Amino acid sequence: MPGSGADLPGLSGDRPDQGSGVPVPFSDTAPVTEDTAPGGLELCAADGACGCADQFPAVDVVIPVFDAVDHIADCVASLACLTPRPRRVIVVDDCSTDDSGVVAVAALTAVGLAATLIRQPERRGPGAARNRGLAAVTAPLVWFVDADDTVAPDALRILLSALGPHDFAVCRTTLVGAAGQVIGVDEAPPPAAMLTGPEYAHLLITGRARAYAPTKLFRRAALPARPWDEVRRYEDLAAMVALALAARTVALVPDAPYHYRRHGGSASLRFDPASFELLAMPQRVLDRMTAANAAPAPAVAAEFVLRESVLPLAHLAMRAGQAPDRARAIAAARARIRRTDLMLLARAGRWRLALTAAALRFCPVGYAQILRFR
Secondary structure (H helix, E strand, C coil): CCCCCCCCCCCCCCCCCCCCCEEEEEECCCCCCCEECHHHCEECCCCCCCCCCCCCECEEEEEEECCCCCCHHHHHHHHHCCCCCCCEEEEEECCCCCCHHHHHHHHHHHCCCCEEEEECCCCCCHHHHHHHHHHCCCCCEEEECCCCCEECCCHHHHHHHHHCCCCEEECCEEEECCCCCEEEECCCCCCCCEEEHHHHHHHHHCCCCCCCHHHEEEEHHHCCCCCCCCCCCCCHHHHHHHHHHHCCEEEECCCCCEEEECCCCCHHHCCCHHHHHHHCHHHHHHHHHHHCCCCCCHHHHHHHHHHHHHHHHHHHHHCCCCCCCHHHHHHHHHHCCCHHHHHHHHHCCCHHHHHHHHHHHHCHHHHHHHHCCC
16 A cells, blocks of 8 residues: 555556465354344344444455465454454455465464455466455455555444445554554545545545545446556555446545555655556546546646646656666656646645645756655
């Protein structure tokens, strides 16, 4: 998962789809109750294993893992403290070079959580891993959790309580440093407890909501078979906008029970040839919005392109030292800054962003020097 603001895009992803995994069940002995609720929904047990006083629809958790052995124990420990507990945890090992998948499932089984391991034969990235895990989901609700993050004990209860009749529920994110220190809450407070899908899509492209998959609890029936992009790195935002546009209503809560660990290993923090994918992403999102009759105003579209594409690419390249293609990336980012867009932003009162973009466009050397001290 990426950071916040103009430095980094709210996107993630990895390598192309090159095959499919084989599910390997590890434990079917964990205490799980699968009753049937009105309307055919499975229920979490009222007490006992899940420890909850109320009944909620059952939830399957999907965790993509890749070389996460240093963090997975913390993730599992936090899942074990959830009330209610998920019905099952599906671990998708994305061809790790360590024993992440086996360690994760062993840890889950040790704390009494039912677990299933899916091994990918080749590394395919988090989008493909999420999709593969989703295919194994049998509960009516699904929650995607990243292997290097943790959740508060009441995280699932908060999301379940908010979901109601909506297509998915969204919480906020607590940012945590590599040493475990709390940095702060990433997103702004939600403007309402419920929005229509297109309204939430608008929040996403204006930066007032994040596209992080793990901060959403989804109805399985509301998701297509492969909602996450399996080819492009920076496509979580495009995928989330598509899901929002297809949703009737979305529930939003002000709580921030999902704890995202910031560390240098994230693909979204790395400059390499895939970083150029940032340039094409915004137009795909805007095309989706237009096709759904939810096109943003021109100034909003201009701000979106700068915030989620142009500035992140320039910042990644400027911080990459003498990396190959660094100069080409900076030139490509500067070429996307148009005078007409700067004027639109100025007229809309977005002076700070307009001045930032103008400095990058017309004084890149000075801009790079300033960036060194941020």
